Amino acid sequence: MRFASASLVVLATFTASVFAQNTKPLPYMNPALSTQQRVDDLVSRMTLDEKVSQMVNASPAIPRLGIPAYDWWSEGLHGIARSGYATMFPQAIGMAATWNAPMLGQIGTTISTEARAKYNEAIRHDIHSIYYGLTIWSPNINIFRDPRWGRGQETYGEDPYLTGQLGVSFVKGLQGTDPNYFKVIATPKHFAVHSGPESTRHSANVEPTQHDLWDTYLPAFRAAVTEGHADSIMCAYNAVDHSPACANEELLQHILRDDWKFKGFVTSDCGAIDDFYMSTAHHLFPDAESASAAGVKAGTDTSCVSTYLALTDAVKKGLVAEADIDLSVKRLFMARYQLGLFDSPAKVVYDAIPFSVVNSPAHQELALEVARQSMVLLKNDESMLPLRAGIKTIAVVGPNAATLAAIEGNYNAIPLNPVLPVDGIVAEFKGAKVLYAQGSPYADGVALPVPRTILHPDKNSTVEGLKGEYFATNSFEGKPVLTRIDKQIDFDWNSAKPTPEIPADAFAVRWTGTIAMPDAGKYDFSLQIPECRPCHEEERFAVYFDEKPVAGFAPASAEYQPSGTPHFTLTIPDTKRHNIRVEYLHKAPLFNAGITLEWSPKESALQKDAVAAAQKADVVLAFVGLSPLLEGEEMPIHVEGFAGGDRTDIQLPAAQQQMLEAVAATGKPLVVVLMNGSALAVNWANEHANAILEAWYPGQAGARAIAETLDGKNNPGGRLPVTFYASLDQLPAFDNYAMANRTYRYFKGAPLYGFGYGLSYTTFAYSNLKLSTNTLHAGDSLTVEADIKNTGTRAGDEVAELYLLPPQTTVSPIQELNGFQRLHLAPGESRHVSFTLDPRTLSQVDEKGTRAVSAGSYVVFVGGSQPTPQTISAQFSITGTEELPR
Known part of the structure; x- marks a missing residue:
């Protein structure tokens, strides 16, 4: 059954009243007019307060105009x-490890399909x-210029070209192919020159050289705007050349809009406008009014959080003109109109996407394929992998073997029926006995x-886990609607059932059952609730040990009321099984839910169990x-x-290294599976482990992909x-944004x-490297061709990498990636690949930030990695010089 889009729900009553008065539809409601005419008319009818109300992320409804929230x-x-x-x-860094730009487009398409499905269902329920x-x-x-940055996991890596190609494909997948409406609007972020440290991001001023700015920090954003046609951009917290990124006219006006012809809207990162005047941040303005005025005048159209509500007073004080407000509001409503939110569902094909597509079998299969393609084999001595058939006992050890967070990453979707790595091993190696031991904490004190x-x-x-009883209200009255064994208390139910x-x-x-410590002594425990800052007043949980309450959280009238997440210590006199009960009551519409029972165990006890499992395997x-x-x-x-x-x-944290x-x-063969969002210096493992597989934070199908x-x-x-x-000795200081070394x-x-x-x-072999010409004039393109053959006995994927x-x-740069293609080849199969290097790909950036195709001699390499002495290569020369647009 079709249902109305968001605006039509609110507009219905408004429209009825218009026709009841026998008046013509107002211009902004008339689909026969251009979108710009409709937007201009709508904004002209809004009061200053109404316009300002639409410039924060949570924009309220304006019923008199039929505008929904x-x-x-x-x-x-x-x-x-x-x-x-x-x-x-998989987390974005894992998606990047596929080196498969078309697949990033498929991922974007899937995400936008599910976004529309969820939006349609949400509007159906108001x-x-x-x-x-x-x-x-x-x-x-x-x-991702430095591996110390914690948010590097969210990026596509360190290379401008790879990031740009993957980003363009993802943006296009998100925004869709309909000529009239966006499926969703993509928002590449954080513009610009932003990559940690997190501790100073609200106050840091970055002064990149013009070369680094235009050679490294801006190309992917340029591609997202000029090739991907992203209709939104998020500006960063940090300042660039002493001007906060969200008030930076050079970035937001001269580069983004003048040079790149960006027509969409700019949103601030959350709280970034506050940073303009906060004493702990940039502290460049005296108050919210002047800070907000600066953001709008520079081109930031909406603020995440409510700071821009100060714009009403800013206009009254003459700090910003109402015409500037109008310009931003028009950009925002252009986006809403282009999403089809003010048109009939009959015109907007995306309004017909049903909720049933969410996590559909086809989407699940794509998640599995992406996880498979994200796997990076780093070491494989004497063909340790694949594991030989007939293995009888496998020891699975380590803190990431059975932790939900390790497959999720951050900014994650909520996986339905997630499978943890150890369970993926059990499912895949059905003929083997799997012995699991946690092995170590992530790091001491974690x-x-x-x-x-x-x-x-x-x-x-002998069953592992606790009995879980699930009730359909936030009380334990009556019978549970479901009883099952949960292997551990580690759940993410963010707005989910x-x-x-x-x-x-x-x-x-x-949850009820028993707990038995590996050794007698004191143990520290905690209960984690996602984003519980603070918990909703009706969010409650409690822990009972041998029927005695030991921890909990509840409203003020309750007995146990620690602030924040509860931590508690138990002194356990033996290794016998003791009764444990954990109760969790959740009542919060559209708020986060989930719970993890954690501990901080003795490293020696965990390590002892891991060694015991290894000895038997x-x-x-x-x-x-x-x-x-x-x-x-x-x-x-x-x-x-x-x-x-x-x-x-x-380095790998000491506890895990030990x-x-x-x-x-x-003496047992050791395969190391890395799960992480950034690079690790695993030097010992490289020297001593038999094999190393990089699996990242691999998503809902990651456990299966690892096992396969x-x-x-x-x-x-x-x-x-x-x-x-x-x-770290190989790297400059973390807060040094210069790209040297x-x-x-x-x-x-x-x-x-x-x-x-x-x-x-x-194995793969490359041959027959050919260039379309050995000499070309600046401004012309070059075609590079080569043949690739699978010379081994297994079918496999090869990534052909072209370096200039x-x-x-x-x-x-010493060298730079300028082309890549991922191919699947059967044993003995050969494929022909072709790369077209356009003038921008062939160009360089000089000390002043000018990009140009320059005369000189070039070498192109094509192979399965960065160039080595064995990589096939060819030389060509360029005559003349051609400067390119910024």
Whole structure:
């Protein structure tokens, strides 16, 4: 059944009243007029207060004009986030590791389809909330210049060309192909020159050289606007050349609108306008009125959070003209009209997308294929992988083997029935016995979920986990609608139903069973609730140990009322099974739900269990790395190796390193599976492990993709989108934005694993490199062709990488990626590839930031990695010079 779009729900009553008075439809309601005419008419009818009200992310309804409420803030980095179940793809850095631009388009198309489906369903229920709109604040196309940045996981890596190509494809997939309406509107971010540190992002001033600005920091944004036609941009927190990015006329007016002809709207990052005047941030303006005026005059059209409500007073004080307000409001309503929100559903094909497409079988299959293609094989001594047939016992150890966060990443969709890595191994290797041990914490002092191995439904059961009873109201009265065994308490139910039988906004869950510690002594526990800052007044949870209450959270009348997330310590005298009960009551419409029971165990006890499992096994699979609870956006964490969301070291944390060495000492073959959002200096593993597989934060199908890769059903073909350095000693200071000695383009040292690196279970050979000409004039294009053959015995994917070595100047990159194609080849199959290098691809940026095609001698390389002495290459020359537009 078709249903009305958002505006028509509100407009219906308004329209009826218009016709009741026998008046003509107002111009802004007349689809026969141009969109610009309709927008101009609508804005002309709005009061100053009404216009200003539309310039914050949570824009209220204006009933007298038939304008419904709309929230501009929705997330779709690797799946529609924070609005119930949706297809969850690998984290963006994992998507980038596929080196498959067309696939990024498919992902964008899937995400926008689910966004429309969720929007249509929300409007059907009169929901106009945050995270249910059609303006998607993705992709993050900042350049991942330093592996310490916690948000680098959200990006497509360190290379401007790779980032630009993937970003364009993703943006196009999001915005759709309809000639009249956007499917959704993409919002590339954070414009510009933004990549940490998180601790200073609100106050930092970055002064890039003109070369670095135009050579590294702006090309992907330019591509997203001029090629991808993104209709929105998010400006960054930091200042650029002493002007906050969201009040930076050079960025927002001269470059974005004048040079790149951007016609869409600009949104601020959340709280970025406040940073203009806050004493702890840029502190360049005295108050919200002057800060807001500066943002609008520079070209920031809407603020995330309510700061722009100060614009009414700013106009009255003469700080900004009402005409400037009109310009921003018109841009915002152009977007809403172009989304079809004020037109008949009969005209807007996307209004017919049903909710049933969300996480459909086709979308699930795409998530699996993306996860498969994201796998990067870093080491494989003596063909350790695929694991040989007939393995009887597999030890699965490590903190990432059974942690939900490790498959999710950040800014994630909510996965339905998520499968954790250890369970993926169990499902794939059906003929083997799988022994699981948590092995180590992520780092000393960092909590992680209480493992299934110490939980049982009762004192005599051999089953792992606790009995979960699910109630359809936020009380434990009556009978549960579902009873099951949950292997651990580690759930993400953000605006989602824990089970189909109960509502998302009000439910209760009670887990009961036993817990047995590995050793007697004191243990620290905690309960984590997603985004519980603060908890809703009706959000309650409690823990009982041997029937005695030990922790909880409830309204003020309740007995247990610690502030924030509860932490509690238990002194347990033995290793016997003790009764445990955890109760969780949730009541909050459209608010986050979920719960994780965590502990901070003794490292020695966990390591002992991992060694015991390894001693009994034929092979050890160690799931180690990082966690989005350690690396991410401005996080309140400060432990060894991590600070505020960023990293202070790139080594594998000591606790995990010690576990690896301990299990390796058993003499059993060791396969390391890395799960992380940024590069790790795994030097010891590179020297001692038999194989290393990089799996990133791999999404809802990641566990299966990992298992299929380990057993050979999936032949890994992913490539690193970032450099894996050997140590921090190889890098400049984190807060130094100069690109000298950063990324593969300027790094002069020897990395642990290079950008573009990745192994396969088969082999490939390149031949017959041909150029369309050996001499071309500046401004002409060059065609490069080559043949690729699978010379091995397995079918597999190869990524053909084209690198250009330009004439060297004092600021030239050592080499740069200028083309790539991912191909699937059967054993013995050959394929012909062709690359077209246009003038911009052949150009360089000089010290002054001028981009031009320059005369000189060039070398082009085509192969499966960065150039080596064995890579096929050809020389050509360019005559003349041609300067290119900014």
